[in-house]
Amino acid sequence: MIAPYFADDAVTLWHGDALDVLRNLPAGSIDCVVTSPPYFGLRDYGVDGQLGFEETPALYVEALVAVFTEAHRVLADAGTLWLNLGDAYAGKANAGRTFTKNRGHNVQPVRYPVQRNMTAHAPYKSLLGLPWRTALALVDSGWTLRSEVIWHKPNPMPEAVKDRPTSSHEHVFMLTKGPRYYFDPEAIAEDATGRASGNGFARPESINRGGAGNDAPWKGRAFRNRRDVWEIATVGFPEAHFATFPLALPERCILASTRPGGVVLDPFSGSGTTGLAAARHGRRFVGIDLNADYLDLSLRTRLRDRTLDFGEVSA
Numbered sequence: 001m002i003a004p005y006f007a008d009d010a011v012t013l014w015h016g017d018a019l020d021v022l023r024n025l026p027a028g029s030i031d032c033v034v035t036s037p038p039y040f041g042l043r044d045y046g047v048d049g050q051l052g053f054e055e056t057p058a059l060y061v062e063a064l065v066a067v068f069t070e071a072h073r074v075l076a077d078a079g080t081l082w083l084n085l086g087d088a089y090a091g092k093a094n095a096g097r098t099f100t101k102n103r104g105h106n107v108q109p110v111r112y113p114v115q116r117n118m119t120a121h122a123p124y125k126s127l128l129g130l131p132w133r134t135a136l137a138l139v140d141s142g143w144t145l146r147s148e149v150i151w152h153k154p155n156p157m158p159e160a161v162k163d164r165p166t167s168s169h170e171h172v173f174m175l176t177k178g179p180r181y182y183f184d185p186e187a188i189a190e191d192a193t194g195r196a197s198g199n200g201f202a203r204p205e206s207i208n209r210g211g212a213g214n215d216a217p218w219k220g221r222a223f224r225n226r227r228d229v230w231e232i233a234t235v236g237f238p239e240a241h242f243a244t245f246p247l248a249l250p251e252r253c254i255l256a257s258t259r260p261g262g263v264v265l266d267p268f269s270g271s272g273t274t275g276l277a278a279a280r281h282g283r284r285f286v287g288i289d290l291n292a293d294y295l296d297l298s299l300r301t302r303l304r305d306r307t308l309d310f311g312e313v314s315a
Contacts (some may be wrong), residue, residue: 005295010279011303013295014288018267021288022070030074030286031182031262034250034274036084037064040130050290057088057121057128065137067267072142074265078182081143081175082253084151084245085131087167090122131171138175146181147174151249152231172230172249185225187255192222226256250277258283272298279303 002024005015014021038050040060054060071081122128139145149172156168235246250273254264260282266274269287271294278285285303289295 005292006299009284011275011285011287013269013299014286015290015292015295016288017290018288019067019070022067022074022267025074025286027073028076029263030071030265031076031079031259031283032254032257033071033075033079033081033083033265033267034253034277035082035266035268036245036270037067037268039086040088040128055116057118057130057133060130061133061137064134065141068138068143069141071265071267072177075177077177078180079177080146080181080183080253080257081173082250082257083134083138083173083175084170084249085134085173086170087130088118088128090118090124090126090128092117092119092124131173135171135173135175138173142177143175144178145173146176147228148172149174150229152229153234154231155233157234172253174253182257182259184256184259186223188226188252189223190226192224226252245273247273247277250274251281254278254281254283269298270294272302276302 002014002016002021004012006013040054040057054063068081068083075081118128135145135148151170151172153168153170156166159166230249230252232246232248250266254274254277258264261284263284263286264274264278265286265288267288269275269289272287275285275287275298287295287298289298
Protein backbone atom coordinates (compact mmCIF):
# COMPACT_ATOMS: atom_id res chain seq x y z
CA MET A 1 0.00 0.00 0.00
CA ILE A 2 1.41 3.38 -0.97
CA ALA A 3 1.64 6.08 1.69
CA PRO A 4 -0.69 9.10 1.46
CA TYR A 5 0.71 12.39 0.30
CA PHE A 6 -0.97 14.08 3.27
CA ALA A 7 -3.26 12.86 6.04
CA ASP A 8 -4.91 14.21 9.17
CA ASP A 9 -8.22 13.56 10.92
CA ALA A 10 -10.26 15.34 8.23
CA VAL A 11 -8.33 15.06 4.96
CA THR A 12 -6.35 12.36 3.17
CA LEU A 13 -4.62 13.20 -0.11
CA TRP A 14 -3.05 10.68 -2.49
CA HIS A 15 -0.55 11.50 -5.22
CA GLY A 16 -0.85 9.24 -8.23
CA ASP A 17 -3.01 7.96 -11.04
CA ALA A 18 -6.64 7.78 -9.92
CA LEU A 19 -7.11 4.23 -11.13
CA ASP A 20 -3.97 2.97 -9.39
CA VAL A 21 -4.80 4.68 -6.09
CA LEU A 22 -8.42 3.53 -6.12
CA ARG A 23 -7.27 -0.06 -6.51
CA ASN A 24 -5.53 0.29 -3.15
CA LEU A 25 -8.47 1.77 -1.24
CA PRO A 26 -10.71 -0.51 0.85
CA ALA A 27 -14.03 -1.66 -0.58
CA GLY A 28 -17.05 0.18 0.78
CA SER A 29 -14.95 2.86 2.49
CA ILE A 30 -16.44 5.91 0.70
CA ASP A 31 -19.92 7.39 1.21
CA CYS A 32 -20.04 9.74 -1.76
CA VAL A 33 -17.97 10.56 -4.85
CA VAL A 34 -18.11 14.09 -6.25
CA THR A 35 -15.79 14.83 -9.11
CA SER A 36 -15.11 16.61 -12.38
CA PRO A 37 -12.53 14.65 -14.40
CA PRO A 38 -10.30 16.37 -16.96
CA TYR A 39 -12.30 17.04 -20.10
CA PHE A 40 -11.35 15.43 -23.39
CA GLY A 41 -8.58 17.25 -25.25
CA LEU A 42 -9.10 20.52 -23.34
CA ARG A 43 -6.06 21.06 -21.09
CA ASP A 44 -2.52 19.77 -20.74
CA TYR A 45 -1.69 19.54 -17.04
CA GLY A 46 1.92 18.63 -17.73
CA VAL A 47 1.90 15.09 -16.32
CA ASP A 48 2.43 11.86 -18.24
CA GLY A 49 -0.54 9.52 -18.23
CA GLN A 50 -3.12 12.24 -17.63
CA LEU A 51 -6.73 11.51 -18.47
CA GLY A 52 -8.14 13.55 -21.36
CA PHE A 53 -5.19 12.93 -23.70
CA GLU A 54 -6.62 9.79 -25.29
CA GLU A 55 -6.48 9.43 -29.07
CA THR A 56 -10.23 9.03 -29.54
CA PRO A 57 -13.49 9.78 -27.71
CA ALA A 58 -14.06 6.05 -27.28
CA LEU A 59 -10.72 5.60 -25.51
CA TYR A 60 -11.50 8.57 -23.25
CA VAL A 61 -14.83 7.03 -22.25
CA GLU A 62 -13.10 3.67 -21.72
CA ALA A 63 -10.57 5.29 -19.38
CA LEU A 64 -13.36 6.96 -17.39
CA VAL A 65 -15.27 3.69 -17.08
CA ALA A 66 -12.15 1.98 -15.73
CA VAL A 67 -11.75 4.66 -13.03
CA PHE A 68 -15.40 4.58 -12.02
CA THR A 69 -15.50 0.80 -11.96
CA GLU A 70 -12.96 1.02 -9.13
CA ALA A 71 -14.95 3.90 -7.59
CA HIS A 72 -17.99 1.59 -7.63
CA ARG A 73 -16.00 -0.93 -5.57
CA VAL A 74 -14.82 1.56 -2.94
CA LEU A 75 -18.26 3.19 -2.65
CA ALA A 76 -20.56 2.02 0.13
CA ASP A 77 -23.72 0.25 -1.01
CA ALA A 78 -25.80 3.30 0.00
CA GLY A 79 -23.36 5.70 -1.68
CA THR A 80 -23.73 8.04 -4.64
CA LEU A 81 -21.51 9.26 -7.46
CA TRP A 82 -21.97 12.82 -8.75
CA LEU A 83 -20.10 13.20 -12.04
CA ASN A 84 -19.64 16.56 -13.78
CA LEU A 85 -18.55 16.37 -17.43
CA GLY A 86 -18.31 18.88 -20.24
CA ASP A 87 -18.57 18.17 -23.95
CA ALA A 88 -16.33 18.85 -26.95
CA TYR A 89 -16.70 19.41 -30.67
CA ALA A 90 -15.24 17.44 -33.55
CA GLY A 91 -12.47 19.64 -34.89
CA LYS A 92 -9.51 19.37 -37.21
CA ALA A 93 -5.88 19.12 -36.19
CA ASN A 94 -3.94 22.28 -35.32
CA ALA A 95 -0.24 23.07 -35.39
CA GLY A 96 0.61 21.95 -31.88
CA ARG A 97 0.52 22.83 -28.19
CA THR A 98 -0.05 26.43 -27.18
CA PHE A 99 0.65 28.00 -23.81
CA THR A 100 -0.81 30.86 -21.83
CA LYS A 101 0.50 32.35 -18.62
CA ASN A 102 -1.53 31.27 -15.64
CA ARG A 103 -2.77 34.12 -13.49
CA GLY A 104 -1.30 32.44 -10.43
CA HIS A 105 2.38 32.15 -9.64
CA ASN A 106 2.47 28.81 -7.90
CA VAL A 107 1.36 26.30 -10.51
CA GLN A 108 2.45 25.67 -14.05
CA PRO A 109 1.03 27.69 -16.98
CA VAL A 110 -2.15 26.55 -18.65
CA ARG A 111 -1.25 24.44 -21.68
CA TYR A 112 -3.53 23.68 -24.58
CA PRO A 113 -2.80 20.28 -26.11
CA VAL A 114 -2.39 19.37 -29.74
CA GLN A 115 -5.86 19.26 -31.29
CA ARG A 116 -6.34 15.95 -33.06
CA ASN A 117 -8.57 15.50 -36.08
CA MET A 118 -11.86 14.14 -34.73
CA THR A 119 -13.77 14.11 -38.02
CA ALA A 120 -13.36 10.33 -38.27
CA HIS A 121 -15.53 10.04 -35.14
CA ALA A 122 -18.19 12.69 -35.85
CA PRO A 123 -18.95 15.22 -38.59
CA TYR A 124 -16.85 18.37 -38.50
CA LYS A 125 -18.13 20.82 -35.84
CA SER A 126 -20.49 18.23 -34.36
CA LEU A 127 -20.78 17.82 -30.62
CA LEU A 128 -19.13 14.57 -29.58
CA GLY A 129 -21.73 13.86 -26.89
CA LEU A 130 -19.09 12.80 -24.37
CA PRO A 131 -21.16 13.26 -21.20
CA TRP A 132 -23.91 11.00 -22.45
CA ARG A 133 -21.50 8.51 -24.03
CA THR A 134 -19.90 8.21 -20.61
CA ALA A 135 -23.16 8.00 -18.68
CA LEU A 136 -24.50 5.22 -20.87
CA ALA A 137 -21.20 3.35 -20.70
CA LEU A 138 -21.37 3.55 -16.91
CA VAL A 139 -24.90 2.13 -16.97
CA ASP A 140 -23.60 -0.72 -19.12
CA SER A 141 -20.85 -1.32 -16.55
CA GLY A 142 -23.33 -1.69 -13.68
CA TRP A 143 -24.09 1.80 -12.40
CA THR A 144 -27.68 3.01 -11.92
CA LEU A 145 -28.25 6.43 -13.51
CA ARG A 146 -30.73 8.21 -11.22
CA SER A 147 -30.65 11.77 -12.49
CA GLU A 148 -29.22 14.10 -15.12
CA VAL A 149 -28.73 17.49 -13.48
CA ILE A 150 -28.19 20.48 -15.74
CA TRP A 151 -25.72 22.94 -14.27
CA HIS A 152 -26.85 26.24 -15.78
CA LYS A 153 -24.15 28.92 -15.77
CA PRO A 154 -25.56 32.47 -15.75
CA ASN A 155 -22.04 33.75 -16.52
CA PRO A 156 -20.70 31.30 -19.12
CA MET A 157 -17.34 31.60 -20.80
CA PRO A 158 -17.63 33.80 -23.92
CA GLU A 159 -17.43 31.97 -27.23
CA ALA A 160 -16.51 33.40 -30.63
CA VAL A 161 -19.33 31.60 -32.45
CA LYS A 162 -21.99 32.94 -34.78
CA ASP A 163 -23.56 29.74 -36.06
CA ARG A 164 -24.91 28.17 -32.82
CA PRO A 165 -26.07 29.28 -29.36
CA THR A 166 -23.41 29.98 -26.75
CA SER A 167 -22.86 27.05 -24.40
CA SER A 168 -24.07 27.86 -20.89
CA HIS A 169 -24.55 24.50 -19.18
CA GLU A 170 -22.82 21.27 -18.23
CA HIS A 171 -24.09 17.87 -17.12
CA VAL A 172 -23.90 16.51 -13.58
CA PHE A 173 -24.93 12.86 -13.48
CA MET A 174 -26.15 11.26 -10.26
CA LEU A 175 -25.31 7.55 -10.24
CA THR A 176 -25.78 4.89 -7.58
CA LYS A 177 -24.93 1.23 -7.02
CA GLY A 178 -28.58 0.21 -7.09
CA PRO A 179 -32.16 1.34 -6.48
CA ARG A 180 -31.72 1.92 -2.73
CA TYR A 181 -29.25 4.49 -1.42
CA TYR A 182 -28.97 7.42 1.00
CA PHE A 183 -30.53 10.69 -0.15
CA ASP A 184 -31.68 13.65 1.95
CA PRO A 185 -34.03 15.83 -0.14
CA GLU A 186 -34.68 18.24 2.73
CA ALA A 187 -30.99 19.20 2.91
CA ILE A 188 -31.15 20.78 -0.55
CA ALA A 189 -34.83 21.74 -0.72
CA GLU A 190 -35.85 24.92 -2.51
CA ASP A 191 -38.84 27.10 -1.81
CA ALA A 192 -41.83 27.03 -4.09
CA THR A 193 -40.48 29.92 -6.17
CA GLY A 194 -37.26 28.01 -6.91
CA ARG A 195 -35.02 29.75 -4.38
CA ALA A 196 -32.99 27.60 -2.01
CA SER A 197 -34.09 27.06 1.57
CA GLY A 198 -32.70 29.52 4.10
CA ASN A 199 -29.01 30.14 3.39
CA GLY A 200 -29.12 27.63 0.59
CA PHE A 201 -28.38 24.44 2.48
CA ALA A 202 -29.94 24.60 5.96
CA ARG A 203 -32.65 22.01 6.52
CA PRO A 204 -36.07 23.69 6.30
CA GLU A 205 -37.81 23.97 9.64
CA SER A 206 -41.09 22.20 10.46
CA ILE A 207 -41.34 20.30 7.20
CA ASN A 208 -44.19 17.88 6.74
CA ARG A 209 -44.26 16.10 3.42
CA GLY A 210 -47.44 16.69 1.45
CA GLY A 211 -49.28 13.80 -0.13
CA ALA A 212 -49.73 15.28 -3.59
CA GLY A 213 -46.44 14.18 -5.11
CA ASN A 214 -42.91 15.52 -5.37
CA ASP A 215 -43.93 18.87 -6.82
CA ALA A 216 -46.30 19.69 -3.98
CA PRO A 217 -44.93 22.24 -1.47
CA TRP A 218 -44.16 20.70 1.89
CA LYS A 219 -46.76 21.70 4.45
CA GLY A 220 -45.92 24.31 7.06
CA ARG A 221 -43.58 26.16 4.69
CA ALA A 222 -43.69 26.35 0.92
CA PHE A 223 -40.68 24.16 0.14
CA ARG A 224 -40.46 21.71 -2.69
CA ASN A 225 -38.11 19.00 -3.88
CA ARG A 226 -35.03 20.39 -5.60
CA ARG A 227 -35.45 20.48 -9.39
CA ASP A 228 -32.80 19.13 -11.77
CA VAL A 229 -31.71 22.44 -13.32
CA TRP A 230 -29.23 24.17 -10.98
CA GLU A 231 -28.29 27.76 -11.69
CA ILE A 232 -24.85 28.26 -10.16
CA ALA A 233 -22.44 30.94 -11.34
CA THR A 234 -18.88 30.03 -12.21
CA VAL A 235 -16.25 31.39 -9.84
CA GLY A 236 -12.65 32.11 -10.77
CA PHE A 237 -9.72 30.87 -8.72
CA PRO A 238 -6.61 32.85 -9.66
CA GLU A 239 -4.02 30.35 -8.44
CA ALA A 240 -5.34 27.40 -10.44
CA HIS A 241 -6.45 26.59 -13.95
CA PHE A 242 -9.85 28.10 -14.70
CA ALA A 243 -11.61 24.72 -14.93
CA THR A 244 -12.40 24.64 -11.19
CA PHE A 245 -16.07 24.21 -10.42
CA PRO A 246 -17.88 26.51 -7.95
CA LEU A 247 -18.03 25.53 -4.30
CA ALA A 248 -21.83 25.54 -4.26
CA LEU A 249 -21.98 22.64 -6.71
CA PRO A 250 -20.16 19.97 -4.65
CA GLU A 251 -21.78 21.33 -1.48
CA ARG A 252 -25.22 20.56 -2.84
CA CYS A 253 -24.21 17.04 -3.87
CA ILE A 254 -22.49 16.29 -0.56
CA LEU A 255 -25.38 17.50 1.60
CA ALA A 256 -27.89 15.49 -0.41
CA SER A 257 -25.87 12.27 -0.30
CA THR A 258 -24.00 12.10 3.04
CA ARG A 259 -24.54 12.38 6.75
CA PRO A 260 -22.20 14.43 8.98
CA GLY A 261 -19.00 12.47 9.48
CA GLY A 262 -19.32 10.72 6.11
CA VAL A 263 -16.41 10.26 3.72
CA VAL A 264 -16.34 12.11 0.39
CA LEU A 265 -13.96 11.16 -2.43
CA ASP A 266 -12.76 13.18 -5.39
CA PRO A 267 -10.43 11.08 -7.58
CA PHE A 268 -9.49 14.21 -9.59
CA SER A 269 -9.23 16.63 -6.69
CA GLY A 270 -7.30 19.44 -8.40
CA SER A 271 -7.44 22.62 -6.37
CA GLY A 272 -9.52 20.97 -3.63
CA THR A 273 -12.98 22.45 -4.16
CA THR A 274 -14.74 19.21 -3.24
CA GLY A 275 -12.47 18.87 -0.21
CA LEU A 276 -13.37 22.32 1.04
CA ALA A 277 -17.09 21.62 0.52
CA ALA A 278 -16.77 18.38 2.49
CA ALA A 279 -14.72 19.84 5.33
CA ARG A 280 -16.88 22.87 5.95
CA HIS A 281 -19.92 20.62 6.41
CA GLY A 282 -18.30 18.13 8.76
CA ARG A 283 -17.47 15.41 6.25
CA ARG A 284 -14.08 13.78 5.81
CA PHE A 285 -12.34 14.06 2.46
CA VAL A 286 -10.22 11.74 0.35
CA GLY A 287 -8.59 13.37 -2.67
CA ILE A 288 -6.45 11.96 -5.49
CA ASP A 289 -4.46 13.88 -8.07
CA LEU A 290 -1.78 12.97 -10.59
CA ASN A 291 -0.12 16.36 -10.25
CA ALA A 292 1.56 17.09 -6.90
CA ASP A 293 1.51 20.82 -7.68
CA TYR A 294 -2.26 20.82 -7.35
CA LEU A 295 -2.18 18.81 -4.13
CA ASP A 296 0.21 21.42 -2.71
CA LEU A 297 -2.03 24.19 -4.00
CA SER A 298 -5.11 22.70 -2.32
CA LEU A 299 -3.28 22.35 1.00
CA ARG A 300 -2.07 25.94 0.79
CA THR A 301 -5.46 27.41 -0.13
CA ARG A 302 -8.79 25.58 -0.14
CA LEU A 303 -8.00 22.83 2.36
CA ARG A 304 -6.35 25.26 4.73
CA ASP A 305 -9.68 27.07 5.19
CA ARG A 306 -11.54 24.30 6.95
CA THR A 307 -13.29 26.40 9.59
CA LEU A 308 -15.35 28.66 7.31
CA ASP A 309 -18.68 29.57 8.87
CA PHE A 310 -21.65 27.51 7.70
CA GLY A 311 -23.71 30.66 7.33
CA GLU A 312 -21.42 31.92 4.57
CA VAL A 313 -22.57 29.21 2.18
CA SER A 314 -24.72 30.50 -0.67
CA ALA A 315 -27.07 28.72 -3.04
